[in-house]
Amino acid sequence: MRNLTRKRLTGILRDHIEVPRFDPGRPGPRDDGWPRISIITPSFNQARYLERTIVSIHNQNYPNLEHIIIDGGSTDESVRIIERYENVLQYWHSQPDKGQCDAINLGASHVTGRYMTWINSDDLLLPGALHRVASLIRQFPETDIIYGNQVEIDREDRVTKRVFTIDFDIRDFLYEINIIINQQSAFWKTDLFRRIGGLNDCPYAMDYDMFYRMYRTGMKYHRTPDFLSAFRIYPDSLTGSGRVGSSR
Secondary structure: OOOOOOHHHHHHHHHHHHHOOOOOOOOOOOOOOOOEEEEEEOOOHHHHHHHHHHHHHOOOOOEEEEEEEEOOOOOOOOOHHHHHOOOOOOOOOOOOOOOOOHHHHHHHOOOOOOOEEEOOOOEEEOOOOHHHHHHHHHOOOOOEEEEEEEEEEEEEEEEEEEEOOOOOOOOHHHHHHOOOOOHHHHHEEHHHHHHHOOOOOOOOOOOHHHHHHHHHOOOOOEEEEEEEEEEEOOOHHHHHOOOOOHHH
C-alpha cells in the first residue's frame, strides 16, 4: 500500500473493518513462531468508534497477538462492545483512571509481548500491518523501534491525508521540521518502554516525550515506507479539539 491514492486507501480500509473476519467467541490459533506483539487500547466513551478499532486489530489475523483494552469507566455502550469481543482479548477492565497515560501504563503492566504499541479507541490498524512489522522484527532483531507511514481519516473512515515519515534525525524531531515518527504506526520493544519508566503524564506530547527518552538510550530504529495505521481527526478528537494528551 505504498503508492496508493487516498480514494483507493479509503476503499481498502473500509473493506478491512466492514465485518469481523474472526470468531469473536474464541481466541484464534496461536503460533509462537511469530514474534508476540502486544497492543494496548485506552478508551473512554468511544462507543462510536471502538468496535471498528477492535475489528481493525483482530482482522489482521496475526497469529501471536496480545490485545489489552483499558477502559476508564465509560458510561456509553463501550463496555457492551468490549464484552462482545472479550474472548479474543488477553485482558480488559473498565474502571476510573487518571487519563490516557495512566491507562496505557496500566495496560503495559499486563503486556507479555516482545514488541508493543497502543492504538487509541478511535484509530485503526491498516490491513497487513502486523505481518509487515513481524517480518521486520525477524529481519532486524536488534531493532528497538519500527515505524512507518500513516493515513489520516475522518468520522466516516475516509482517508483525508497520507502522512510520510523520514529517517530519524534528532534536530528534525526536536524542531518538528518534518514528521519523524507517527505513534500509531510505531512498534517498540517492551523492555525499552519499561526501561524508560513508561509514559510521563505530559499534557500534550506524551508520545514525543517517550520517543525522546528512547532516543537518549541509544535506540536502534528501522523505518518502513509501508502505511501501517489510520489516525482519526475530527472536531471532538483530542487532536482536532486541541486537547491532545489531556484525557482520552
